[in-house]
Amino acid sequence: MGRNKETLLRKFHQARWDEEIIFEMSVPGERGILVPKAEQAICAEAGDGVSAIPESLRRRQPPALPEVGQMRVLRHFMRLSQETMGADVTIDIGEGTCTMKYSPKVQEHLAARHPGMTEIHPLQDDDTLQGILEVYYKMERFLKEISGLDYFCLQPSSGSQAIYTNACIIRAYHASRGDRERNEIITTMFSHPVDAAAPATAGYKVITLMPGENGYPDMGALKGALSKHTAGIFITNPEDTGIYNPEIDDYVRAAHEVGALCSYDQANANGLLGIARAKEAGFDLCHFNIHKTFSAPHGCMGPAMGALGVTKELAKFLPVPRVEFDGKRYYLDYNRPESIGRVRSFFGNAPLALKAYAWIMQHGADGLREAAEVSVLNNNYLEKKIREIPGVVVWYAQGKRRLEQVRYSWEKLTEETGVGSDQVERRMVDYGVQHYFQSHHPMVVPEPFTLEPCESYSKDDIDEFAAVLRQISKEAYENSEILFGAPHNAPIHDIPVPAILDPENIATTWRQYKRIKGMQ
């Protein structure tokens, strides 16, 4: 039993249940919970609970929900979970840029079971929300210390939304000065794509800088792009390649010289906690992905939390409400006339704030720095092992270290065997490892893959992960047939790309599914 001690490889095979969609399991009349009838005294007070709702708002027909007993529901979702691979069952260091660190389960218990979380509603009076407001207030202080910036807002429900909010704040700042000439934002090719997309959504033109030999753009490119039209720069550092731009303070200075503001995308902050701060590099704004760096789990397209920070000069533009403390009690402040307004209902995804608060308290300041250091050490160790695998190359900055992640390339493997990153990725599943993240678009590095073995993973985990990629490279050189049609040991073998990417073939709701299948 167990892994082969020499190769570290597993004889993995995933469950295949051929499970129905839950709507197809529905049996009319079957129930998970029989809701008890209200007591007479309550009925006398509240009536039937329906007639108080205006006639026009009442359903004429009950919702078409699946009717399934509890045990079958449990079994259904357990089966589906066995057909997926996630951070809790596999070594999830392939999702570079995602920082798939361990999310301690005690946090989940707090957020999902503590009545201070589960029994509250954001419309309650502030006085009855003191616990969660205190968490928000203290989280803001933690993030101020970590980044050096003066004020934070936890309202956005994703990193992208936080960056969009920063673009709105920059717009409000220039408008407040009567400066309406500035309609351009500058970003870099290896910054996250949202550093281009979010400002574009906020109405800006976007200029992207291409990387030079070092992996980050030359100062000449930035200077060529800066002008009196530049509203701001949005930049990730380290960028997606894992390369830290050591000239970042010069970039910021050059942008400030033309009157632009600088926004620091800190989705890749895991290698910097307690080491380098946005403030010292001169940034005016920044953001953190609470669901990455601070261990709250990724919700698979949400819920997430993007925390954004600003200098005190920009504080008046922050979204409302602000969580404030008067020395005795915490309260929500809506009286901010220059605020850009709301970007999210209520005050964001509160359970994430609680989980991240718990994680920071568990670690302390020294622990955060240690997390950063270990994440970089782990990455250096993995990088050495991956670079030794035949077929792997790493673009840019030869001989220079990356921080917490690396964008690798199978360019050589593809040239020598015809096997590309897609095939390697699919084959990984046969060894019990979730696929990896290739790259954001556009794919500047050919046949890319991006790995980030943050602080959570042991040497043994990293060795096993590297052994899987080494094995697949060996297969590509010796028996590439096996890679086409992989995964062989997963519930789905042949992934129909590109058909699967056509929106016409994708159903995310039962109604869509029935339409596509012609069932209506």
Add this chain to the structure above:
Amino acid sequence: MKKLGVVVNPIAGMGGRVGLKGTDGTEILGQARQLGAQPESPQKAIEALKVIARLKDHIEVIAYPSEMGENECRSAGFNPTVVGAISSGETTSRDTQRAAKEMAAAGVSLLLFAGGDGTARNICDAIGESAPALGVPAGVKIHSAVYAVSPKSAGEVAAMFLDGRLKNTRSAEVMDIDEDAFRNGVVAARLYGYLTVPDERRFIQSVKSGAIVSEQRALHGIADDVISEMNDECFYIIGPGTTTRVIMDRLGLRNTLLGIDVIGNKRLIANDVTESQLIGLVKGHKAKIIVTIIGGQGHVFGRGNQQISPRVIREVGKENIIVIATKEKLISLSGRPLLVDTGDEALDQELKGYVRVVTGYRDYVMHKVGY
């Protein structure tokens, strides 16, 4: 069952190793042979075909006889259907053209050809954009953009196109380099035409990244950005190429794909102008030049748009040059600069530096320019 057509120009690449810069013309070919040149294209074609060999039970392969494809197919493990007839050892460009025509008529899903710029021109003459084609690079110096970056990657792109993982195609430039002039150190390049090639995989979206705009939408975005910034008082000199063509299409104007057009106030001023006509038009009139990347080497001036001469560029002014290109095209340069080769070194020097390339609607990339 999908059909793959295979044509090998058996003499392509012979001039390179012996310093002859190409093998166009029988005299040069004889000279190359005397200098001990070995054909390179057969080996390169085999390299590409070996990658495709994993599909051999799922596709039908049609090849031209002997050294023009049949031999290479057999070496790679295929058992091809052989069509046509040649006199082995004495093949010429006419054989290449005939082969391409016959394969297109046979309804091949993809025509894979091994050769250089000359071979691409023969294929272009024979089939134009009527069937998808892809080049296995085996020539000396390849300027045409219809070739994959290496024989193996040609094989990989072809295999993906044949097994359906890659469905999109795009138009790619075929360049006409005058080999006689090239041998004398002068590059006289003309944009010869276009072939339809499979769109490379790196531009195909992968599952996690979400939406990526198709090339067509990116081109519309570029054209709309340029049009939205147009000033009615100004003439616009529209360079050749499929990227600049979209501007004319969006304005409903007749376009010269391989030549230069001039528009003003969003109306056509002149089609397919010469250098002296251009000088006449821009003298004392505000004008802007709109150019894109022509050929596989990254040229924005000096390849296929020589009508926009140093005189024209100086008259219009460096600050009035608008470069447009899709991000994919810029990325395919793998970090190499955009090239200017106007024939006036002082001007090339002035154009060096960084240029803001229009890559979409309100979307730009700063790119290095060199020469």
